Amino acid sequence: MARRHWLDPLARKVLQAMGDLPEDSAREGKSHRPEAETPVSPSWCIDVNRATAEQWRQLPGCSELMVDQLLRLQQGGVQFSQIEDLAQLLDLPETLCEQWRPHLIFRWHGDAPRLPEQAPLDLNADRPGMLASALLWPEDRIQRLIAERRREPFQNLADLQERLCLPPAAVEALIGRVRFGARPAGPSLPPRG
Incomplete structure (x- = not known):
């Protein structure tokens, strides 16, 4: 059985995404309980408020237009606090949101955001x-x-x-x-x- 790293899972994922920690080795052999499939966690995550163009491009369905818009907002100092912000901004379908969700980390760098209070x-x-x-x-x-x-x-x-x-x-x-x-x-x- 492969030895797991001692860091908590989220810290391990972040370090792996940044390339500071090697990826977990592939599962060796079959699980001793095949009927109890555990969800596979994403092998990489991105900090939404610090992501590079290359990181955004890793997301399925993330077009160059989306990457450009996200980077322009990031350069302007704009931050996101939840996936719903991205979904509304980019007009993402629910299926794409669910594909992105496991890979996104929302770290707020500064004061807390205000949530919307009225119709757009x-x-x-x-x-x-x-x-x-x-x-x-x-x-x-x-x-x-x-x-x-x-x-x-x-x-x-x-x-x-x-x-x-x-x-x-x-x-x-x-x-x-x-x-x-x-x-x-x-x-x-x-x-x-």
Whole structure:
């Protein structure tokens, strides 16, 4: 029987994911109780708030667009506290969420996050007065948001953060509280002739 490392399972997984500890050896032989299958724990985990592009790409179904958006938010200082934040932000189907869940570790680096308290606002379509009362932002920031969305609808939180130069805390407060609907299909190209 292979000897297990003395660290607790979570610490062992993190050290293995970082490459500081070798992977557990494959199960040798058959279990002495084959009818009692134990769930296999993931061989790697990522810290969602510190993950690299390569780590995100390990997740099944994680597209380059998702990786780009997550890294842009991370560079802007945004952190996630639960898988539901990611699911809503990336519009993940439940099956994909369940595939990702065993591999994700949510470590908060700093003050505790605020949880959403109301129905999501549509930053591309809701009236300025509604946005001002729900977001409680300074008037000049609301005016920049309105001007920017007229120029081009916002695509996601990373786009919003970059175009409005929002601090990380302002973006974190929006996770789960906003959506980016009402985007037109885009300008049509003139026919080639």
